Amino acid sequence: MKKIVAILKPFKLDDATTALRELGITGLTVSEVKGFGRQKGHTELYRGAEYVVDFLPKVRLEVALSDDLAEKAAKALMEAAQTGRIGDGKIFIEPLEDAIRIRTGERGDAALT
Numbered sequence: 001m002k003k004i005v006a007i008l009k010p011f012k013l014d015d016a017t018t019a020l021r022e023l024g025i026t027g028l029t030v031s032e033v034k035g036f037g038r039q040k041g042h043t044e045l046y047r048g049a050e051y052v053v054d055f056l057p058k059v060r061l062e063v064a065l066s067d068d069l070a071e072k073a074a075k076a077l078m079e080a081a082q083t084g085r086i087g088d089g090k091i092f093i094e095p096l097e098d099a100i101r102i103r104t105g106e107r108g109d110a111a112l113t
Contacts, residue, residue, distance in 0.1 A: 001096040002070035008089040019080035028063040
């Protein structure tokens with residue numbers, strides 16, 4: 001099993017979830033986060049005062065899936081989230097040791113579906 005964590009621009013979330021649904025992936029978690037990479041931050045003007053915004057709004061999408069779907073899902077996420085501009089985000093693929101469905105006690109791949 002694998003866990004994919006993707007940090008994306010917020011306006012690309014709908015495209016990313018649509019791409020995952022087309023692969024048959026039905027469960028995922030989304031969090032609103034803030035951060036920066038090469039994009040760093042930017043300055044804004046508020047009530048006549050200029051200030052630096054260090055952390056930019058992003059979304060963190062997490063999905064646990066079987067090994068055979070991981071590469072397809074990563075590719076689909078990349079294609080859906082890519083704008084070609086700095087700040088598009090990152091995709092991390094991590095090994096997932098186990099998963100347990102709380103309601104039934106199912107483990108492994110069976111807990112993911």
